[in-house]
Amino acid sequence: MTEKHFDVWSAGEAYEHYMGRWSRLVADEFVSWLGCGAGARWLDVGCGSGALTSTVAARCRPRTLLGVERSPGFAATARGSAPAPARFVVADAQALPVPDAVFDVAVGGLVVNFLPEPGVAVAEWARAVRPGGLVAAYVWDYAGGMAFLRHFWDAAAEVDPASAALDEGGRFPLCAPEPLRTLWDGAGLVETAVAPLTVPTLFTDFDDLWEPFLAGQGPAPGYTAALSPAVRARLRETLRAAVPTRPDGTIALAARAWAVRGRRPTATA
Structure with missing residues (x-):
């Protein structure tokens, strides 16, 4: 089976239990890092189940807020969770159905690495903001900063x-x-900055960590769902032995994301 076979992102509720609860924490850190004032026109590209959209709506008092999501299932979940003035359209992050230069801020939460042509996407987001407008995104640090995923894939490699x-x-x-940084610079953006965003991922017990891997949403759950029952059971016990469990049964880990931002050049720049 191919890698993309497991990149399933369609059911918003299943995603919420797997990654959405942590996505909401990192969205809050991201919005704080951007430091945008009230009254801006926001575009949230690849908005998924609405974690970042809801945070922007609650904290930034936007004048307008448009979420763009390719998956109808995720868009439906976002519509049910994000408060006004958020509205949503089903569309491709690399071909936005918006005019040029109509937003002050374009953001993408946990999406850019899944796009076939990230450079095309970021240039498209830059097209949508006014000169001087902000283009920003964040992605999980899969290689070393997502502790529970790191434990999962290390256990999977041991079993399979x-x-x-x-x-x-x-x-x-x-x-x-x-x-x-190279991606943002390549899209012609200026004043590029990158920063880490770290949030706690506290699991009430091992089942709280394990069960989301059975939902089939995302690469790791998609892989788990495709295993035979016997191999899946071996993976479960290998992972259980690897994660640091406290005496009360809780598992306290952390997740890091990398955030990036830049501005569309003005005429004078």
Whole structure:
């Protein structure tokens, strides 16, 4: 089976249990890092289940807020969770159905590494903002900053060495500071900056960590769902032995994302 076979992103509720709860924490850190004032026109590209859209709506008092999402299932989840003035369209992140220069801020949360042509996408996001407008995104640090995923893929490699080809740490070299900076610079953006965003991922017990891997949403759950029951059971016990469990049964880990931002040049620049 190919890598893309496991990149399933369609059911918003399943995603919420797997990654959405942590996505909302990192969205809050990202918005704080951007430091945008009230009254701006926002575009959230690849908005998924609406974690970042909801955060922008709640914290930034936007004048307008448009979420763009290719998956109808995710868009439906986002519509049900994001408050006004958010609205949503189903469209491709690399071909936005918006005019030139109509937004002040264009953002993409946890999406750019999954796009077939990230450079095309970022240039398209830059087209949508006014001169001087902000283009920003964040991605998980799959190689070293997502502790629970790192434990998962290390356990998978122990049980099934062929699984190493599916590990996001190797598949997504874009998810690191210098590749992100190069991507933003290559889209013609200026004042580029990159920063780490770290959030806690506290699991109430091992089942709280394990069960989302059975939902089939995303590379690791997609891989888990495709395993035979016997291999899946071996993976479960290998992972259980690897994660640091406290005496009360909780598992306290951390997740890091890399954030990047830049501005569309003005005429004077």
